[in-house]
Amino acid sequence: MRTVRIGAGLGFYGDSWLPVRAAIERGEVRYIGSDHLAELTLAILQKDRARDPVAGFTRDLVPMLTALWPLAEPRRVRFVLNAGGLNPLAARDALVTAFEARGWRPRIAVVTGDNLLERVDELRAAGVSLAHLDSGADIAAVRERLVFANAYLGARPIADALAAGADIVLTGRVADAALFLGPLVHEFGWAWDDWDRLAQGLTVGHLLECSGQGSGGNFGSAGDWATIPDLSHIGYPIAEVREDGVAVITKAPGTGGRVDFDTVRQQLLYEVHDPRRYLSPDVVLDMGSLRLTDLGADRVEVRGARGLPRPETLKVVAGYEDGWMGSTVVGFCWPDAWRKAEATAAMVRRALGEQSMAVDDFHVEYLGLDTFLGPHADRSRLEELNEVWLRVAIRTPDRRVADGLGRQFPWLALSGPPYMGGFHGITPASRLLGLWPALVPRQEVEREVRVSVTS
């Protein structure tokens, strides 16, 4: 039976592409799927594009592919990347410019049609409410503050782009796992209603979409994390997929990390909110019947995924401006470290009030004491702490108030509690965003989806 090997690229915007080299050079992969877009990344890209109309894609695209293409081309390895972000056509142009300067001319495909920001009013006029998926609230409440709104596309336009001969497929927002499902459908010609095989492909994609998290990175455990070999040279996961959908998760020889029952099942459930109905644009996956078999030597077999028919709607995630955050960190030394930090937080809070700097939220953390564990932290040595760091964060609709938080601290150096250190300057306000998940009938989106190929 035919098999194809597909490897993981990045797991987020800012991830390292160095481990991808081993997959291409020694992993015998035919495809690399690369996920550059976390739920919030489009907000960052929107800021870029607001400043520059030919920006709005993830800027790691060009350096990454400039480094990897010379390795990939002779081995005929193809790439599928959602690095197009909010501007896949500009991403292509930037890539073509960089590649032509080097005399490289791969065939590049671009998938568009996910971006709904300019279509919000048209969709609402057509009766698509775009109501908040959880609360049911009317999107009118945030309409004027929307900064992006994108539907999650599925694997089909990716498979179409590969069928058209693309060496590199650039997309905007697609379901992360579709970056991998698309190549598998293209290779094996799976029918778009072959739900169980699509479900296997989706499972493979889900296991690969977070780069090193599928091969021993960020392995959430006490003690065992330290037994994972050579994380410095981790091999991102590779899937060896059979025509019938049965897959083995592995990694390139000679790389660090670990692929075993534990590391794979931890990634399997990552950010899955209903394991028996994991929704994607192409299929609904039931993980309840999946079997993971540890074959040893960094190989785990995955079989038994059950697929249910795809949903009639696609998920949209929009982002809207939701005020500003100001934050400041300062440290205190023994004696009375915690009491001094607490007293300082109270002084800052009072100062904001006396200067009529209105805040919606005033958040205090004692870094090194209980920031993460809260009431489950060990506070038995509270009075004798060697040192503690105070972090104050505020949320406010007024940018000037957020910018002004830091100015409440420097004077304390001479006029506040003693032995304060490590004030590293005033952090500018940062924009806060609310997320707006919604549903849209798939045909409303799909009729605008285009795949354009350049050679």
Next chain:
Amino acid sequence: MRVRLARIAHARSGDKADRIDIGLFAYDAATWPVLVREVTAERVAQHFAWMARGPVACHILENILALKFVIDGALQGGAARNLRSDNLGKTAAAVLLRMEIDIPDEEAARLPRLQSGA
């Protein structure tokens, strides 16, 4: 005996919208029924009441010896407006592993991870 979950299970957490999700995994089949019995949605909701509004849902996956908890209202509305240092909920798995449960001594004697002196 009273044990922290960290001794008998591993966990990873993530986020979506205003929810934190945590996968909790028994290291071995003997430990699995202990987790199912002791680490209920109600218990997890209490454990996270200081930072999450709730409710908490629990999905049971015996095929991979896992429990999946989905905690609503856990990110102050969502990661991009959350003032906490851990705005993404990545440390919530560690918070869960901190939970202590009581296991009858007889049963504890059969759990591999409690025999290794860990």
